Amino acid sequence: xxxxxxxxxxxxxxxxxxxxxxxxxxxxxxxxxxxxxxxxxxxxxxxxxxxxxxxxxxxxxxxxxxxxxxxxxxxxxxxxxxxxxxxxxxxxxxxxxxxxxxxxxxxxxxxxxxxxxxxxxxxxxxxxxxxxxxxxxxxxxxxxxxxxxxxxxxxxxxxxxxxxxxxxxxxxxxxxxxxxxxxxxxxxxxxxxxxxxxxxxxxxxxxxxxxxxxxxxxxxxxxxxxxxxxxxxxxxxxxxxxxxxxxxxxxxxxxxxxxxxxxxxxxxxxxxxxxxxxxxxxxxxxxxxxxxxxxxxxxxxxxxxxxxx
Numbered sequence: 001x002x003x004x005x006x007x008x009x010x011x012x013x014x015x016x017x018x019x020x021x022x023x024x025x026x027x028x029x030x031x032x033x034x035x036x037x038x039x040x041x042x043x044x045x046x047x048x049x050x051x052x053x054x055x056x057x058x059x060x061x062x063x064x065x066x067x068x069x070x071x072x073x074x075x076x077x078x079x080x081x082x083x084x085x086x087x088x089x090x091x092x093x094x095x096x097x098x099x100x101x102x103x104x105x106x107x108x109x110x111x112x113x114x115x116x117x118x119x120x121x122x123x124x125x126x127x128x129x130x131x132x133x134x135x136x137x138x139x140x141x142x143x144x145x146x147x148x149x150x151x152x153x154x155x156x157x158x159x160x161x162x163x164x165x166x167x168x169x170x171x172x173x174x175x176x177x178x179x180x181x182x183x184x185x186x187x188x189x190x191x192x193x194x195x196x197x198x199x200x201x202x203x204x205x206x207x208x209x210x211x212x213x214x215x216x217x218x219x220x221x222x223x224x225x226x227x228x229x230x231x232x233x234x235x236x237x238x239x240x241x242x243x244x245x246x247x248x249x250x251x252x253x254x255x256x257x258x259x260x261x262x263x264x265x266x267x268x269x270x271x272x273x274x275x276x277x278x279x280x281x282x283x284x285x286x287x288x289x290x291x292x293x294x295x296x297x298x299x300x301x302x303x304x305x306x307x308x309x
Contacts (some may be wrong), residue, residue, distance in 0.1 A: 004067040004074060005039035007135065007136040008032060009047060013065045014134040016055045024131065048236055053241060064159075069136045070279045089115070094122040094129040095142040096202060096231050098229040099272070102248035103164070107142075111291045117284060126151070127228070133158070133275055139285045140292075141275040146268065149205045159289070163296040164272035166246040172261035173239040184242065184262030186219035192261075193241030194220040195232045203229070205243045206268050214265065233258070246270070 012032075020043040022032035040047050047061035057065065065194050096103070100123055108119070122129065122138055130151060133141040145151050153160070170184055177183060186192035190205070195206035211218050226232050233255050236243040242261045249255055273294050276285060 002035070002038075003072070005035050005042070006072055007137070008035050009039055010068050010072075011067060011104065011131065011237055012036060012048070012055065012136040013057055014059065014131050018055060018225050019292050024128075024135075027095065040055050051066065052143075061088065067281050072136050072283060073280050088100075090118045090120065091140060091282075091284055091288060092120045092138040093131045093140050093142065094124065094125065094138040096125050096129065096144065097227070098203075098219050098246060098249070099142055099144075101230060102246070102251065103272070107163075107295075110295050112149060113291065115287070117288070125200040127200065133277065136277070136280075139280055139282065141157065143273060143275070144202050144206075144208075144270045145273045146202075146207050146270045151201070151273065151275070153275060158275050159278055160273050160275045161293050162271045163274050163292060166248060166270055167270065168203065168244050168246050168268045168270060170242050170244050170261040170266045171233075171236055171250075171255075171258040172242045174259045176239045177261075183260075184218065184220075184266050185214070185216045187217055191219040191221045193223040195224045195226075195230075195241040195243040196222050196234050197232070197244075198227045201227050203244065203246075206270060210244075210268050211265060216265075242267075 007019070008025055011024050012018065015021050015024065018033060018036075019029055019097045022029040025032060027035075038046065043060075043064065046058050047064055049056050049058050050059075077135075100121065104121075112119075122132055124132070126143060129138075129141055129143060130153065132138040134153070143151060143161075172183065184192060197207065220242070224232070224235055229245060229249055232243045233245055235241065235248055235256060236245075237255060245255070245258075250258065274289075274296075276289050
């Protein structure tokens with residue numbers, strides 16, 4: 001038995017697609033399928049219902065997923081305890097790029113306090129970071145959540161707490177407005193150049209929802225797409241178009257010379273949430289989680305959103 005089989009299976013259970021799971025695990029699909037089959041043979045039961053589409057777990061597979069996640073956590077803890085290595089006080093944290101550049105530097109000192117806690121940061125889009133938490137590849141997930149696009153994590157398996165709220169607003173360079181207008185919604189004869197998020201980015205869904213439900217038609221042309229907020233903001237500063245940015249992007253005097261490109265009907269409010277798996281029994285994760293909840297409450301975040309039982 002190879003413990004990598006557990007990780008393979010957990011990933012497959014989350015994404016429900018052999019091809020995607022093999023990509024995440026960085027192996028060929030053929031090799032990935034063989035490893036899943038080897039795990040089933042070792043257990044003596046079928047974990048995957050291969051007659052279903054999309055791929056789904058058998059009843060035995062659903063039960064084993066919980067066991068596999070807990071076993072991997074116990075193995076990691078045992079390795080740290082026996083080897084007396086720094087991994088005992090090490091956590092794996094996942095979050096989107098925009099939060100790492102705007103918020104992490106203020107959060108981490110408070111969460112870590114004076115303890116000798118080290119951290120590995122995993123940066124990625126919403127799908128990859130959620131998958132990382134679900135599969136046990138990371139201990140904690142910090143991400144955005146919008147009412148129309150909720151993060152899909154089973155509430156019976158994962159705790160969450162709201163640690164902040166941000167408003168996403170459209171911005172444009174002041175020079176553009178002064179020279180030729182440039183505010184939303186534009187016109188048929190003078191469409192607004194749009195600097196948009198790549199489809200894999202969570203903000204892309206939020207902005208698309210804003211545009212689709214607006215009572216006014218947006219006349220715009222996509223001139224650039226990117227995954228990183230700062231890349232789009234930098235292009236907006238150069239007068240290349242309108243970009244939707246979270247409030248934190250403009251804190252502390254960053255990204256000067258940008259002004260609102262529309263009224264509040266083009267704004268969206270998103271919460272910032274922290275998640276952890278209830279099966280993750282590592283003591284260092286528990287300590288950090290308590291501090292995250294405490295700091296959220298001290299900032300008048302919504303303590304009722306914390307599921308700690």
